[in-house]
Amino acid sequence: MSHSNVTDFTNPSTIILLGIPGLEAAYVWLSIPFCIMYAIVLLGNFFILFMVKIESSLHEPMYYFLCMLAITDLVLSSSTLPKMLSIFWFSSRDISFSACLAQLFFVHCFAVMESGIFLAMAFDRYVAICHPLRHCTILTSTVVSKIGLAVLLRGSMIVLPYPFLVRRWHYCRTNILPHTHCEHIYMVKLACGDTSISSYYGLFVLFCGKSLDMFFIAISYFQILRAIFRLPTKEARLKTLGTCSSHLCAILAFYIPSFFSSFTQRFGQNLPLHFHVLIANMYLLVPPMLNPIIYGVRSKQIQDRLLQLFIHANRI
Template sequence: MSDSNTTKFTNPSTFILLGIPGLEAAHIWISIPFCAMYAIAILGNFTILFIMKREPRLQEPMFYFLCMLAVTDLVMSTSTVPKMLSIFWFNSREISFSACLTQMYFIHCFSAMESGILVAMALDRYVAICHPLRHSAILTNSVVAKVGLAVVLRSGILTLPYPFVARLWPYCRTNIIPHSYCRHLAVVNLACADIGISSYYGLFNLFSGIGMDVFFIAMSYTQILQAIFRLPTKDVQLKTFGTCISHLCAILALYIPMFFSSITQRFGHYVPLHLRVLIASVYLLVPPVLHPIIYGVRTKQIRDRLLRLFTHKET
């Protein structure tokens, strides 16, 4: 590995991922919760998709967005966790240059896509609670399709500069990435050039894209909470409020680690490296685990369909 530190190259054929620097001795133990969470995420999100396909009555905007969220969670976790586990279990740290840039694109693209889907779901909740009689008229299948397409195009286009610009930088310092996956800044920081454009573009995406998503979600839920307190009975208020709180917990589980990880990656050099990498790794796994539970199991229609499925199998 010391040879890799001293080798001069401008076009690395491979990068070396360190996993979680400083915690190499604990990689096996860290892999246990990572593997368990990944298995739960795969099982939960595939179950959501299976139920949606089998249940024609769940043809509503919320469930369309939930399908998109499940697919996004599956892609986002699968693009990182298998490689992480191969590092933890088999010390398989090499990743080709092209595979690294591809992983970078998928991670950042689907993270942004997940954020956009959460905005769409917050919009659906806003219309359902604040304008229930107009819900079907406002969120038609055509509108849902356009919103979904806009989310996909926005994420795909805004993320494209990450791998393309990263490919242009000369890499003549080292090919060792002190991270568990090919995160954008972790890769371009290895370049022996002024990477200001990459860093500033990343900040632009964070605050203009993700920041605007957070703003719209906050506005939606502010209106939702105001509408909840105008509901006629306490029981209905508490039930709707409980649903909204669980949704907000899922939203915070994505955004808090995302912002913390992005900011500390640039400015938080006082934060230990292993903590930064650990949080950046975990935040790609926690939302895919929580979403099937919060948006799936806690949704009555899906829960009932799941119970019928198991009851039918037992009988």
């Protein structure tokens, strides 16, 4: 290719987000389920935060971690949905390069943080079931705060190289991104030259940010199951296992779409582009939507408090 036919987009001032290529005619209809899911995300997670704040019986490590999860879900979904809807409704596809890098950072950082919070919640369940008499002394408020800080720092430090790597590449092909938001792997595909360092680092983040968490979660639940099967009666085993059911459901809702999205991006070249984009958006929306529903349905304390609020409102 001659030099005259190459446009230099090194550090372009704007990135053009195409949305979901191939489904432009259905944008209005697609916006409806996405709006509904986002509304559930906002209402559900703010409800969890409100309930934990006003109900003193929920001032426990598990619910503190649940609050961290709710905040993470709110940031994760809010970093992508408003821009996606502006593309669907107003064809507002431009995003500044700096805003694109910020969006990329928040999406990946809070995804890693969410994985870390699930690991912390697994540790809480392990201590509660395997060492019940020491639960309050091991997971004090100070320890919970330190775990939350560690999760935040780990997510930030692991993902921090992403925007710096993306900024240093030359964009000589185009500044058009076939996606609804700025995703690291898609930004790498726009760049020219040898970008293998970014690809390898993306795999490193996937391994250190999620795969290791899954490994330690599996170890925690192996120990939990050993403790459960040692209980004397079937009723006791089922009751104890029930305390973990909401956490297990939330883990599956997060990790299955996450890894499916990651592997289809890297190895699903024959799949339609709109399928990749839809899966990436489902991964960022479905877990934040399901988490408050799962914990609200499975937590008797939250159900009881919600029932009290409804009874009180009806009396007024």
